[in-house]
Amino acid sequence: MKKLLITVLILGIVGTGAYYAFKYFVKEQEKTIAKLEEKIHFLKEETVPVKFRIIEKDTANITFVIKFYDQDNADAFNSDTLTLPGQELSFDFYVVPVKDTSGREVKIAFPYKIFTNSMPAKDGKLLFNYYDDQGFPQVFNNAKADTAYINRMSELFEKVKNGKTEEIEGIFGSMVQDIQKLNEFEENKTYKIVIHTKGGIEILENID
Secondary structure: OHHHHHHHHHHHHHHHHHHHHHHHHHHHHHHHHHHHHHHHHHOOOEEEEEEEEEEEEOOOEEEEEEEEOOOOOOOOOEEEEEEEEOOOEEEEEEEEEEEOOOOOEEEEEEEEEEEEOOOOHHHOEEOHHHHEEOOEEHHHOOOOOOHHHHHHHHHHHHHHHOOOHHHOOOOEEEEEEOOHHHOOOOEOOEEEEEEEOOOOEEEEEOOO
16 A cells, blocks of 8 residues: 555656646747747748759659758858759748737748658658758848847757657648649759748749
8 A cells, every 4th residue: 555655656746747847848938939929020021042953854863953042042051962863843841830029920931851753751851951050040041130039040940950840839841842744843944932921832933
């Protein structure tokens, strides 16, 4: 009976500790989002974090150059040339809805990975390292950003890139892709992925 009582007490203490730990975690997450709400005005309504150009596409592989841009969208801060098996490109994003101080919902879209029709999404090429600037997601940088905004975005990015999506309320995936039969992505043409913070991600031909 004594052993049973001790066991019950231990379970009660563990259960109480887990409960308060969870409450603390939720509170900290709410603080992060609340602080981000105050700084979300730094996000531009339309941004182009990614541009790409198809170099070659055949029955086996697709080769393309991908470039990454911040919100001021001048010169690319990073780029790479990739060859993937397949003929159709798909770009996956993590999207986090956040309300600003006026109650307007803003969508924050993190480039997540690239995959094709010949590879499963789980084996896609991860993109986080291309725009991870010492923990800050460089695609969200702009000349007006302050330290508090950088810190808040870094906290959110840390959860996204480390797969802690269950800690982010409302997060969802969004994909944009080429469809082979429509032949949308043509060789030697540059395309841009446009993020609308009011909602929506689209790929357009980049015509300068």
